Amino acid sequence: MSLLTVRDLWVSFHTADGLVQAVRGVSFDVQPGQTLGIVGESGSGKTVCTQTLIGLVPGADVRGQAFFDGHDLLTMRPAELRAVRGARIATIFQDPLSSLHPLYRVGWQIAEMIQAHRNVTRRAARTRAVELLEMVGIPHAVRRIDDYPHQFSGGMRQRVMIAMALALEPELIIADEPTTALDATVQAQIIDLLRRLRDEFGTALVMITHDLGVVADVADEVLVMYGGRVVESAGRRPIYYEPHHPYTKGLLESIPGAAGTSGELRPIPGQPPSMIAVPEGCAFHPRCRYTMGRCMVDQPDLHPVGPGHRSACWLPGRLLGFGDQVEAERVAAAREVGA
């Protein structure tokens, strides 16, 4: 049975400029111990999606269901949600400087969180905090436990965040762009750490990122999001080597050195859409090279294009990957159905 089942999630915000439809019908599953990568650019809805699951978007209009261990997170009472948050679902954010309280010592923050969920003494919580800091690779943990967040470097702070996330041995960790603000070598350290801990504790991991390279390193399954929806979902190999959705393919072609692409960059023209005025039909159609008439009026749902591989696109399911032949067929398909 899956650990987390999200069904038809819709999230919108009322703003002065209009209704922002951040998430428009997202469904996915996370199995115990699995690592799911959610890839998308600004405005794709990836962050709002996961934040909604743990109740971090007050004031939003939420529809849909999110079952965690049989209970719907979206309809839980605040007290129940607080019990789940931190203890069973932990979160790691992009910027540890803003998620750690600057005025409290690091050890105190970890211990406090432990004590909020477990009935232990302060001393026991503190001991556990030291253990955790050691586990995430912070040297001289016994000394550093009394330091303030600003006394740590970026990479170290992120490790502290991970320590906090692991404190109560959660079943699921949601990591929202955990390495984006870090240097490459530090990023490698953090990814390495996450992988080791995941393997050791069997925690499920949802990794949100815009960096396809990071996803290549950690994920088993990948979801690609665009315009508030999931446009493609597959295992890591199919996503990189046999993408179906033109957006996924376009992303890979925009990255220097990505798999299956030639030396030249073929950027996706245009900009990500405004979530207030989402294009009709398929949200990607204004930027797609293979737009057909149907794409402009009918929004495609995710349907299978291979084993464990789904894509939300009207192009024939057999057109996968980067080959010249496949490319020619795509262009032909687009012209045939009439743009």
Next chain:
Amino acid sequence: MSGDVMLRLDNVVKHFPIRRGALVRRQIGAVRAVDGVSLEVRRGETLGLVGETGCGKSTLARCVTRLQPLTSGTVEFDGRDVSALSRRALRPLRREVQMIFQDPYGALNPRRRVGSIIGDPFAIHGIADGQERKRLVQDLMALVGLNPEHYNRFPADFSGGQRQRIGVARALALRPALVVCDEPVSALDVSIQAQILNLLSDLQQSLGLTYVFIAHDLSVVEHVSDRVAVMYLGRIVELADAGELYARPRHPYSAALLSAASIADLDMADRRERIVLTGDVPSPVAPPAGCHFHPRCPKAQAICVREAPKLVAREGDRSTHRTACHFPVVPGDDLTGGPASVGGAVDGGD
């Protein structure tokens, strides 16, 4: 178009003094942002400059464009020594060396119209005004892929990628020969990055530009550069042709950096050996003695603490491939074991 040397840096040093005291400020230390860099940039090439936070690449960019005075060393542009010129004397240089900035949201004055921003160079150097200037600005806008009719709009009306294009237009107004790009795509979404990279590449070809391209994303740097310099704590640790560096890095830091880079290629990602460096980059206020990298280096030995290695071609390398290392990486080296303890404090912390 590999040509003559356009820009030459000789042992450029830039230290930022740290001062204490209220009435009389005494210097108690310095941030050694650039700690002795010598470099050449040839006409028509793209020199990539890569490194992590605190390596000094941004400061170096500002030394090259003389936005900062140098602490010591020389910068020669087209044979002329521009290291110590006054602001007034530097004005003609401004027409030949320009900069593209990282932050598309901070690099444009939000209270000014875009046409005015792009037209600034013309106004400052008294080149054109009125209708003539407007025409030139609109030509520039078209050149970088913007709609010339948006001349009177404010930066807030444009997306990140478009703002970066505005920055490019501004930099190119005076037809500079050398453009220093300081992380021009780091703040952009991936799909927009590719657009801007292609734009820069097209412009280089059609306008005969020379680029110094600074970035922290290794795949981007490899893609755009002819030669690449790797910086660490204010010094260049390796300099080579792009392909050469990526295939055969000789400096342990370069090797680690390359192995750490996120690669959107599963097979390569799975195959490569992960060299995970421990600890963080030391502060540029008190860099380690000798070779700055020795506390974290898996191949460090006693000499590395005493003597800073020079940036020269090492045994077995082409003359164009220079490495600042006493014990460069050779095939068969195992670099995954963590730092060799050589008396440098391996703290792993700050």
Next chain:
Amino acid sequence: MAAIDLGSLPALPAPPAIEGRGPWQLAWARLRRDRVAVTCAIFIAVLLLVALLAKPISVLAGYSPTDQDRVNGISPDGLPMPPSVHHWLGTDNLGRDLLVRIVYGSQVSLAVGVGAAVVAVLIGVIVGMCAGYLGPAVDSILARLMDVVLSFPFLLFAIALATVAGPSELLEIAVIAFFSWAAVGRIVRGQTLAIREKEYVEAARSLGAGPLRIMLVDVLPNLVAPVIVYTTLLIPVSIVFESTLSYLGVGIIPPTPSWGNMISDAQSYYQVAWWFLLFPGLALILTTLAFNLLGDSVRDALDPRG
């Protein structure tokens, strides 16, 4: 110089465009929607009108500000007369019409209040910008100067100055401006220091722009918002300052009416002639309030995020 071909582009839909509405137009729109701001603006406009039309108003009323009306303006005991059909707001201790005097007083308040505020802001902006932009050497001198000016005891100094030079409107403006510019200067200095670190200033330097150009073209437009706000808040302060000076007898001296000296005169009579104290006081309070509220609204309009 052909346009760059970004690959075969399918037609892009027009982005939802706000037609080039710059920050100024947006602020203006926000201001117009603010009812409090509009009310205050109308009040101030009326006041301005009244001040300009002081002469015609006095002619209409039939009294000049110094006419002493011995018939209807003074009670048999030599005390001021309450509001009546002859004198709508009553009279003062010398039988002079209060309405006309208040109208003439508004001229002083507005002229000195606005004048002093403008002069103070001008000096403050120039000095503050120079201090913030031109580097630590200049900054240390100018910042110290501002600190020194701010530590002067205002009133004592003002009184001393007026005693030496003789009271007049021009002196009032000078004195008030002298004590107000430094506060503006400090704020401007702080803002300038922040703006100086922005990338677009660096970009201007890299283009070869000199400090003067950068200050005028890049720094100043970003200062306008806080400066406008501060000016609208400085005006009521100056008006009150002026009234204080006149009240103490070192500002506008009788017989020329000023709200301040009217209040001063009214002190001895308030128990028997409440109107004598109330109306000039009310005029002062309402004017100050209008400017203050308008200033707040302007600040909110220019920076709605607070």
